[in-house]
Amino acid sequence: MHSSHPLELFPGRTVTLMLFKCVRNPAELRRSAMGGQITAALINPRMLVDPFQVIVAANKAVHLQTIGKMKTRSLNSEIIFNLSPTNNISEAFKRFGISDADDSVLVVLVATGDESQTLADIKEKVDGEQVPMEELPTLSDVTQIRKLYKVTPQEEKMGGLLDSVVCKMATKDVM
Amino acid sequence: MELEKNMVVSEFLSKGSVLKQGAEARVYRDVFLGRSTIIKERFPKKYRHPLLDEKLTHRRTVQEVRSIQRCRRAGIPTPVVYFVDYTSHCIFLEDIVDSVTVRDHIAATRQRSHPSPTLVPLEPLAARVGRVLARMHDEDVVHGDLTTSNMLLRRSGDGEAELSLVLIDFGLSYISALPEDKGVDLYVLEKAFLSTHPNTEPLFQKLLESYAASSKKSSAVIKKLDEVRLRGRKRSMVG
Numbered sequence A: 001m002h003s004s005h006p007l008e009l010f011p012g013r014t015v016t017l018m019l020f021k022c023v024r025n026p027a028e029l030r031r032s033a034m035g036g037q038i039t040a041a042l043i044n045p046r047m048l049v050d051p052f053q054v055i056v057a058a059n060k061a062v063h064l065q066t067i068g069k070m071k072t073r074s075l076n077s078e079i080i081f082n083l084s085p086t087n088n089i090s091e092a093f094k095r096f097g098i099s100d101a102d103d104s105v106l107v108v109l110v111a112t113g114d115e116s117q118t119l120a121d122i123k124e125k126v127d128g129e130q131v132p133m134e135e136l137p138t139l140s141d142v143t144q145i146r147k148l149y150k151v152t153p154q155e156e157k158m159g160g161l162l163d164s165v166v167c168k169m170a171t172k173d174v175m
Numbered sequence B: 001m002e003l004e005k006n007m008v009v010s011e012f013l014s015k016g017s018v019l020k021q022g023a024e025a026r027v028y029r030d031v032f033l034g035r036s037t038i039i040k041e042r043f044p045k046k047y048r049h050p051l052l053d054e055k056l057t058h059r060r061t062v063q064e065v066r067s068i069q070r071c072r073r074a075g076i077p078t079p080v081v082y083f084v085d086y087t088s089h090c091i092f093l094e095d096i097v098d099s100v101t102v103r104d105h106i107a108a109t110r111q112r113s114h115p116s117p118t119l120v121p122l123e124p125l126a127a128r129v130g131r132v133l134a135r136m137h138d139e140d141v142v143h144g145d146l147t148t149s150n151m152l153l154r155r156s157g158d159g160e161a162e163l164s165l166v167l168i169d170f171g172l173s174y175i176s177a178l179p180e181d182k183g184v185d186l187y188v189l190e191k192a193f194l195s196t197h198p199n200t201e202p203l204f205q206k207l208l209e210s211y212a213a214s215s216k217k218s219s220a221v222i223k224k225l226d227e228v229r230l231r232g233r234k235r236s237m238v239g
C-alpha cells in the first residue's frame, strides 16, 4: 500500500511513503526515529496537502546532502526542515515532525535499491492502521496550512494550494 | 569536488530535450518528480572572469526565483518553482503545458485575419497584458526583459476569453519602486513589441491605456516612459 517515487536527479534513489492512522504509539515511534532504530522521516500529515510536497522536500534534502550543505544533521531531519516555509529548525520540527499527541503519521523513506525489508520493519513497529495515500487529504488541515505558509487568497485562486505551498518551500532560502 | 557536484544535474539534463539555447541559458523540458518540468540552466560565460561570472550568474538565478515568488504571492501568474540548484545554476519550473507565446498568438491571429487586416480581435489580449504588467509594477517587480516571447497564454477553459496570461523569464528582473525603472520596462516592451509585430501601434496603445487605468501609480510611470522615448529618439538622431 506504499507509494514509491523515483528521484530523477539521483538515479536509483526513490522516495517511499506509507501513511498510517489510528496510531497508538506515537511517542515510541518518535523515540525510535531519534534513536536511529527507525531510519525514516516520521511526519505529522496535518500540514501536508499532497505527497508531491514531500517528494519536493526529499529531493532537496538529497541534493543538499550530495553537495554537503544540509542545515540539519541527517537526511531525514533535512526532509522535515525542507517542508517548512521558514528557516527556523525547531519550528519545522514542531510543525512537521510527529509528536506524542499525534494519531496519524506519514513515513518517508529515501532508499537506494531494495527497501522492502526496511519497510516491513517499520510497518512492524507502527501500532496503527495503514491506509492508502489517497486518504492524505482527509488528515490535513487546510486552514492551518494556509496560515502556516501564508498563502494569499489571490495566490491560491491562481494555481491552487499545493502550487503555493511547493513554491514557498522551494524559494524560502532566498526570500 | 565542484565538478562532481555539478555532474548530477548535468547527467540528468543530457537526457532532456533542449527547448531553447540562448546566450545566457539553456532551457530544457523533462520529467522531474513525476511532472513535466522546464529546466533553465545558466552556463558560464567564458569571456568573463570566473569569479565574477559565478557571482553574476548566481545573482541572476536568485533574482529570478525571488521575482517569481513575489509575483505569485500577489496572484500574478508565473510558473511554480519546484527546485533550485544554486551550484549548477538551474531552476526547475512548472511546465505551462498547452501554452503558446503571446508572440506566436499575435502572429497567428493576424495571419488568420489576412487579407483584411484588423487588430480588433487582439485588443482584449493587449488590455490583459496591460493589466497584468500594472499589477506586477504595483508589486515593485521590474521584469527587465519584457517581450511578447516572455509571456505565455495558457488555455484554462474553453474559448479565447479563457486564455490566461503567464509571465516568464525573470532573469533580468529586480525589485524597484522607481517610476523611471518601470517606465524603462515599458519602453523595452514597446521597442520589442513594435519590431516583432510591425504596424501594431494602436494595439500597443491599447495596452498602455489598460496599464494606465489599472495602476494607481501609472501616471508617473507613463510620464517617465514619454521621457525615455524622447531620449531614445534624440539618441538615434545623433547616432
Ligand SMILES: Nc1ncnc2c1ncn2[C@@H]1O[C@H](COP(=O)(O)OP(=O)(O)OP(=O)(O)O)[C@@H](O)[C@H]1O
Residues within 6 Å of the ligand: B019, B020, B021, B022, B023, B024, B025, B026, B027, B038, B040, B079, B093, B094, B095, B096, B097, B099, B101, B145, B149, B150, B152, B168, B169, B170, B171
Ligand atoms: N514554464 C514554461 N512553460 C512552458 N514553456 C516555457 C516555460 N519557460 C520557458 N518556456 C519556453 O522556453 C522559451 C525560452 O524560455 P526563457 O525565455 O525563460 O529562456 P531564456 O533563454 O532566458 O530566453 P531569453 O533569450 O528570452 O532571455 C520560451 O519562449 C517558452 O517558449
